[in-house]
Amino acid sequence: MSGGKFLPWTLERDAETVFVEPETRLLIGVNALNTGLLFARCRLGIIGAFHNWLDDDFNRETLVPVLPDWWPEQGGPRLYYPNRFAPNPLRAFIDLGLNHNAWHRKSRKSTS
Secondary structure: OOOOOOOOEEEEEOOEEEEEOOOOOOOOOHHHHHHHHHHHHOOOOOOOOOHHHHHHHHHHOOOOOOOHHHOOOOOOOOOOOOOOOOOHHHHHHHHHHHHHHHHHHHHHHHHO
């Protein structure tokens, strides 16, 4: 948060909820996902991100899942817009994302 306060990590499993206060030695925000991934891959810490963003690393074993029973069910992120008639800039963004995902799936299949 802009005021310097760090939000606790909320871990939930069944009806149990645990709040973890992260230590502030080094915390990287959402704008530095690639840096966070690099640190985690080098075994310099852990990363909290949408699990579908980490699947390739788990498959390559460059990252090891930590506390998977406590992970949220949702993948992420999702784009929502209220009707199917999106303004042109939003439509272009959606098409770019769809094309990137199709390309990414195709390239993953060709390397398997």
